[in-house]
Amino acid sequence: MATKVITYGTFDMFHEGHRRLLERARELGDHLTVAVTSEDYDATRGKLNVQEGLMQRIEGVRRSGLADDIIVEEYEGQKLHDIQSREIDIFAIGSDWQGRFDYLSPYCQVVYLDRTKGISSTELRAERHGTIRMGVIGSGRIAARFVPESRFVSGVSVDVVYSPTLEHAQQFAAAHELDRACGSVEELFAAVDAVYIASPHGTHADYVRAAIAAGKHVLCEKPLALTADEASELFALAAEAKVVLAEAIKTAYAPGFRRMLAVAQGGSIGQVVSVEATFTKLLRAGREQQAPDGGAISELGSYVLLPMVKLFGTEPAAVRTTVFQPQGAEVEQFASIELRYPHGVGTARVGIGVKAEGELVIAGTEGYLYVPAPWWLTDYFELRFEDPGKRERYYVKFAGDGLRYEIGEFAAVIRSGALTSYMLRPEESIALAKMVETARSQHDSFGVE
Ligand code: C2G
Numbered sequence: 512m513a514t515k516v517i518t519y520g521t522f523d524m525f526h527e528g529h530r531r532l533l534e535r536a537r538e539l540g541d542h543l544t545v546a547v548t549s550e551d552y553d554a555t556r557g558k559l560n561v562q563e564g565l566m567q568r569i570e571g572v573r574r575s576g577l578a579d580d581i582i583v584e585e586y587e588g589q590k591l592h593d594i595q596s597r598e599i600d601i602f603a604i605g606s607d608w609q610g611r612f613d614y615l616s617p618y619c620q621v622v623y624l625d626r627t628k629g630i631s632s633t634e635l636r637a638e639r640h641g642t643i644r645m646g647v648i649g650s651g652r653i654a655a656r657f658v659p660e661s662r663f664v665s666g667v668s669v670d671v672v673y674s675p676t677l678e679h680a681q682q683f684a685a686a687h688e689l690d691r692a693c694g695s696v697e698e699l700f701a702a703v704d705a706v707y708i709a710s711p712h713g714t715h716a717d718y719v720r721a722a723i724a725a726g727k728h729v730l731c732e733k734p735l736a737l738t739a740d741e742a743s744e745l746f747a748l749a750a751e752a753k754v755v756l757a758e759a760i761k762t763a764y765a766p767g768f769r770r771m772l773a774v775a776q777g778g779s780i781g782q783v784v785s786v787e788a789t790f791t792k793l794l795r796a797g798r799e800q801q802a803p804d805g806g807a808i809s810e811l812g813s814y815v816l817l818p819m820v821k822l823f824g825t826e827p828a829a830v831r832t833t834v835f836q837p838q839g840a841e842v843e844q845f846a847s848i849e850l851r852y853p854h855g856v857g858t859a860r861v862g863i864g865v866k867a868e869g870e871l872v873i874a875g876t877e878g879y880l881y882v883p884a885p886w887w888l889t890d891y892f893e894l895r896f897e898d899p900g901k902r903e904r905y906y907v908k909f910a911g912d913g914l915r916y917e918i919g920e921f922a923a924v925i926r927s928g929a930l931t932s933y934m935l936r937p938e939e940s941i942a943l944a945k946m947v948e949t950a951r952s953q954h955d956s957f958g959v960e
Contacts, residue, residue: 514540516601517593519584521548523561523665525571526642528605528627533577535624536603544597545578549585556587557910559919561665562641594618606688607662629670629690643667643728643922646699648718649709650674650683653732657707658687660914667922669707673699700725705925707759707918708732713804716741719756723748728755730921733813737804739945746937755930756937757921760813763821763935764916767889767907771882772821774905779894780875783822784855787872788815790887791845791862799842799863806842807861808834812947814887815859816848818871823852825942832953840864848950888913 518536522529522545537543547569553561563571565583572578582593590612594602599619604612605626615621643666647654650672661669670690674680680692693699696718699706705728708718716736722729729749735758736742749756762768775783790811799805819827827850834843844864850857860867869884878896882889890909895902924932931937 513542514600515542515544515598516540516603517544517546517590517597517599518603519546519548519590520604521553521558521561521665522568522572523563524642525568525575529571530575530577531627532603532605532624533572533575536622537577539601539603539622542579543577544580544582544593544599545572546582546584546589546593547572549583552585552587555908557663557908557915559664559915560667560922590615591618607659626688628688629668641666641926643705643925644703645669645705645707646671646673646693646703647683647689647707647709648673648696648699648722649711649732650679651709654683654707654709655687656912657709657914657918658689660911661918663911663915664918664922666926667918671699671702696721697725700727703727705730705755705921711798711804712737712809716745719745720748723752723754723756726752726754728921728925730755730757730759730917733758733760734809734944734947735940736944737809737951738948739941742941742944746941750930750937753930755921755924757917757924757932758813758935758940758943759914759917760817760935760943761913761917762814762887762889763817764920764932765889765909765913766916767891767905767909768887769934770905770907771880771889771892772818774892774894775822775873775875775880779878779903780873780880781877782854783873783875785857785872785874786818786822786855787858787860787870787874788818788886789860789867789869789871790814790885791860791865791867791869793866794863800840802841805863806846806951807844807863808832808846808848808947808950810863811861812846812848812859812950813943815861816850816857816943816946818873819850819852819857819859819946820939820942822873823850823855823857825938827852827857827946830946830949830953832950834954834956835865836954836956837864843954843956846950848946850946 601620603622606623673693684692706722708731799810829851831849833847835845836843845862848859871882871886873880882892
């Protein structure tokens with residue numbers, strides 16, 4: 512009896528990594544079925560930036576000459592159906608999915624094939640079909656979430672990492688199947704088109720300057736800079752060098768948050784008068800608890816100030832901050848930032864040693880918009896009115912942990928040749944830096960005596 516193998520994928524801009532995967536899948540048996548994802552299915556599973564239509568992607572697979580049969584994957588759960596109805600013996604998939612398809616093992620053999628590392632760096636530039644090669648600076652908590660999320664963005668390939676401690680970079684590269692760990696930033700710059708900076712706050716600006724000087728596009732974790740002057744300088748450098756500089760405030764790029772802003776601005780709640788946003792995280796020990804760059808404001812301020820900037824603008828008439836810093840703590844644990852604008856007020860609360868309800872309330876002259884915690888991962892919100900029976904509910908997909916949306920927009924902006932994104936404009940990032948700087952300077956704390 513012939514051994515039947517099946518594999519699944521988007522196969523956008525069919526490349527060397529895809530070809531090698533199909534070759535090895537084929538060698539596992541006598542007959543290979545390749546299932547190509549439909550546009551709808553990619554949308555529901557949160558795959559972003561797919562460049563080619565279904566027909567073109569099928570054509571790419573067909574031209575490889577490696578598939579005996581090509582089918583379309585249209586819905587969640589289809590794999591189980593295909594395997595049973597087609598009497599499949601082996602399900603093969605790349606190792607970036609390690610463990611994720613073990614649930615199929617009662618029905619067939621599940622094989623994870625090593626993904627091709629650094630595929631885009633081994634191909635000639637012209638042959639890369641516009642794949643954007645990215646490198647990661649930093650190997651900590653956020654960097655670790657970035658790599659798996661990047662795999663959901665078609666046309667982006669994260670292949671290299673740099674960390675001042677080479678051993679950490681090597682461990683990171685091994686854990687995330689990257690091509691290599693770099694011993695210097697220069698080595699990293701030489702291997703990529705763009706960088707993601709996920710290093711400690713105080714080091715962001717220097718890495719951004721170095722990356723821009725090397726002609727690389729930059730996606731930098733928030734806060735991009737801790738002062739408005741520094742943020743302005745960095746955006747000016749990027750504009751001059753004609754590279755994209757984007758601040759990675761993931762909420763700004765999330766479909767639910769953008770939808771929520773559009774509803775708030777669309778007049779359903781009348782004129783917006785008040786915005787209240789809270790974000791707290793219990794971060795016991797670590798860099799966030801250390802002076803001079805840690806503290807609730809620098810850690811979380813960009814998130815809670817974002818809706819203010821989006822709804823009221825970049826220039827508050829006044830900012831007033833009250834912070835709580837217990838004796839013995841190096842940095843503030845909680846802060847309440849009040850902003851006055853010509854047409855409204857904002858209240859932003861942040862905490863790294865305090866837990867509170869992380870909700871967002873946008874009050875207008877006709878009603879209010881309520882986003883339950885965690886509002887910064889917006890996937891649901893409600894419109895509420897004087898009449899409690901009148902309520903409108905909105906559900907918006909938020910896939911994975913949401914980093915893919917900022918990566919997707921960053922790549923789309925690079926590809927389009929534009930240098931900035933309307934989702935978070937340079938002047939908005941600069942305004943956020945200014946608010947964070949002002950709030951931190953108003954550190955007349957009351958604490959435990
Ligand atoms: N792949 C690889 N090496 C690369 C890139 C991709 O081995 N450098 C593999 C992937 O692991 C996958 C296949 O090529 O097995 C297709 O990759 P994609 O087109 O990115 O599709 P993917 O999102 O992995 O879809 O139902 C869909 C499947 O779950 C996988």
